[in-house]
Amino acid sequence: MAAELNRGIVSHNGLERSSAISVNPVDAVMSWRDKFEREDAWGILTSVDIKDCDPALIRDAEYVKKFAIDLCDHIEMKRFGETIVVDFGEDERVSGFSLVQLIETSLVSGHFANQSNGAYIDIFSCKYYDPQVAADFSRRYFNGRSHTMKVALRK
Numbered sequence: 394m395a396a397e398l399n400r401g402i403v404s405h406n407g408l409e410r411s412s413a414i415s416v417n418p419v420d421a422v423m424s425w426r427d428k429f430e431r432e433d434a435w436g437i438l439t440s441v442d443i444k445d446c447d448p449a450l451i452r453d454a455e456y457v458k459k460f461a462i463d464l465c466d467h468i469e470m471k472r473f474g475e476t477i478v479v480d481f482g483e484d485e486r487v488s489g490f491s492l493v494q495l496i497e498t499s500l501v502s503g504h505f506a507n508q509s510n511g512a513y514i515d516i517f518s519c520k521y522y523d524p525q526v527a528a529d530f531s532r533r534y535f536n537g538r539s540h541t542m543k544v545a546l547r548k
Contacts, residue, residue, distance in 0.1 A: 425544065429521050434546040436499065436517060439524040441531050443512040445538035451505035451512055454478050454490060460534050461494040461501055467530050468522040470496040512537065517547075 429437055450456050461476040473495040482488030489507040493500060498520040504513045514531050516522070528542040 425524055426521055429546060432546055432548065434548055436519040436547040437521060437524065438515065438517045438545045438547060439522075439527055440543045440545075441512075441514040441516075441528045441540055442542075443514070443532050443535055443537035443540045444510075446505070446510045446512050446535035448507075448510050450535050451489065451510060452507065454480065457490050457492055457503075457505060460531075461492055461503075463534070464501060464516075464527065464530060465494060465496060468516070468527050470498065470501070470518060470520065470522065473497050 423431070425437070428434075458476045458478045461478075462472065464470075465472050477493045478490055479492075480488075480490050486508050487504075487506055489505040491502070491504045493502050496518060498518040500517060502515045505511070506513070512531070512535050514527075516524075516527050524542060524544045528540055531537075532540040
């Protein structure tokens with residue numbers, strides 16, 4: 394249990410939260426930017442699971458590609474190269490589009506599961522961005538009913 398609390402992964406969508414035990418009560422209200430800077434993080438990873446997306450949107454390759462471009466613009470990341478969107482998966486449970494977009498400070502990736510109408514987005518960057526802004530943007534983009542978000546500061 395103690396090891397899990399110190400992994401640096403924090404779910405911060407208002408529904409659940411698990412973070413390292415801290416003696417300083419200021420840590421509980423500290424912004425992600427403050428934590429990123431205070432901990433001298435090398436990078437930040439946000440994993441967003443979106444439930445009940447609009448089926449037509451997650452099955453549209455051009456829309457998925459446009460999402461990567463628009464997300465990068467929204468969180469001010471400079472894209473590197475073309476967005477890759479591939480439809481694959483022999484197992485119906487996981488089949489759907491996957492995307493990869495390199496950015497100058499790392500990458501954005503995602504998978505869109507047709508059977509569950511779920512979207513699973515990962516954003517990693519050495520440059521700070523606001524994880525909540527990225528998660529909310531992603532959920533709205535695919536008209537998701539709800540989302541969970543996990544954030545890890547990489548050191």
